[in-house]
């Protein structure tokens with residue numbers, strides 16, 4: 001049950017997997033909402049610990065390392081550093097960003113497992129698994145390739161066929177082959193430790209289905225379908241050499257399942273925080289954030305992590321004992337990019353580190369767009385056009401415009417000193433009521449994890465300010481009634497100072513700039529709604545624009561980058577042409593294929609594709625017209641040896657008689673390559 005006023009908050013954001021950089025899907029799904037929530041609670045003066053770190057174990061890391069010819073540790077070092085830096089530059093204000101390959105985590109996860117083992121929380125089960133005798137190693141599903149039983153794709157993996165999308169198990173693959181050695185793997189018995197989820201079904205029903213009806217419908221619905229679908233025991237160990245060794249007898253060569261150790265990473269990260277960042281830590285403070293009933297634990301994740309955070313990790317915590325359980329898991333659905341699923345392997349993403357490079361100083365624009373369009377209830381699409389529109393029409397035209405007009409007019413009429421508030425009319429009282437009400441509305445939406453709604457209220461708050469200036473027209477009134485303008489700008493300035501408070505969780509960089517222009521130290525949320533944040537006579541600092549317009553060319557360049565990716569992907573996916581019908585050996589021997597040398601080459605006038613070649617075939621000198629002009633310049637190919645189909649019936653091409661055809665191979669991108677002997681052969685040498 002949600003506690004009304006917890007003493008402290010532990011906020012976790014999904015551990016990013018360290019086999020690639022962070023993209024906008026991760027940000028919109030997890031890190032932007034988590035950061036807004038943590039910043040908001042801090043501004044409320046609550047005791048908050050916001051932890052994250054890199055998830056560095058598991059099979060995909062070992063596969064990537066093998067592909068790149070480096071060790072798994074080198075692979076995770078590279079991405080951990082990159083992810084950590086880009087989060088920090090983007091303003092994600094973690095208290096701690098740790099990593100699961102470090103000593104604190106290994107110890108914590110290992111102790112966790114050991115205690116559960118000793119308490120008898122696991123069941124042991126022996127099963128047959130594929131084993132590579134040459135490599136001396138059991139094979140994770142991803143390490144086995146074979147023919148898909150569904151579509152006959154020869155390169156299906158042990159867990160999945162990427163051609164037809166079928167979920168597979170290794171035993172279903174036809175002709176399985178180990179990706180480590182290329183050998184045929186054998187079945188061998190292996191023992192694993194299972195978490196008997198089925199034994200927790202009644203408890204999960206009570207705890208979630210009855211006790212947490214307030215969870216988001218997408219989260220509650222997924223939990224319900226998992227629980228009602230019948231929970232099965234899940235192995236918590238793997239046969240692998242990268243990870244945390246299973247700390248029990250008879251488990252040599254086995255490591256903890258990555259989804260056993262990763263969520264414990266939140267606890268290790270908390271320990272690291274006190275160890276590394278708090279002077280004179282007793283080493284015990286982390287317990288308050290994980291074991292004290294008056295702490296509220298919130299997990300921010302994307303939808304594919306729901307089962308791990310709502311079912312498996314809570315069962316682990318419950319079985320271990322002594323830990324609090326998540327109070328809420330406000331998981332988001334997925335963000336897509338320009339109509340397609342974001343994908344690291346297909347490079348279909350806007351990468352955070354590239355965005356930071358391409359759009360320096362524009363962290364808040366991306367934070368704004370990702371929150372305004374967050375996939376809170378259903379999958380959503382990011383487009384560059386929408387990014388540009390939201391910047392130009394909302395941040396520039398609404399928020400930036402109001403702040404700028406207020407500051408510029410105050411400078412112009414009152415030499416940047418906060419003017420007094422004089423007689424109030426109904427119009428002014430409405431705005432004052434707005435200043436008093438909006439912060440509470442925004443807060444309520446944030447507390448309910450409705451970040452899009454909160455941001456919409458924030459923009460309405462600023463819109464109220466713009467409307468006020470539009471309705472009162474201080475630039476006209478100044479000529480006859482300076483006292484009236486004093487009041488208008490006084491109220492507008494108080495609204496601006498309030499905006500700086502409520503903006504901070506969403507747009508921290510802009511809030512800091514605004515505070516600086518206002519010449520004030522940041523106020524916290526308890527001051528929001530007040531009408532005297534800026535004292536009369538207080539001097540403002542120089543004003544500049546909070547947001548700039550983004551031009552078409554800038555977003556077009558980003559769209560072009562994606563189009564280039566699409567092209568490259570299409571080329572990479574181009575299939576080899578299907579096999580032709582069978583021919584007899586006699587048919588083959590009818591073809592007279594020979595080595596020849598190009599003596600001369602010239603473009604065929606009025607054509608784009610054709611070159612006229614003169615060849616020495618050993619038998620004669622002859623002319624061949626070839627469609628390779630788009631791939632080779634005449635001067636490049638003179639002197640080359642080629643293979644020629646010499647007895648092809650002559651053909652008239654653009655008025656030139658072509659006597660034969662040279663052989664070319666086509667690559668996946670459509671580029672051509674000559675077929676020629678590996679060493680120089682006499683002209684006329686036969687090919688068979």
Ligand SMILES: Nc1ncnc2c1ncn2[C@@H]1O[C@H](COP(=O)(O)OP(=O)(O)OP(=O)(O)O)[C@@H](O)[C@H]1O
Nearest residue numbers: 014016017025026029301302303305334335342344
């Ligand atoms: N497109 C997306 N939209 C929303 N959330 C996402 C998206 N992609 C990943 N996430 C979430 O981000 C968090 C971290 O993701 P993780 O590092 O595990 O990558 P992933 O899910 O393997 O993504 P990818 O395959 O794109 O690298 C997870 O909670 C995940 O649910």
Ligand SMILES: [Zn+2]
Nearest residue numbers: 148151161164
């Ligand atoms: Zn298939």
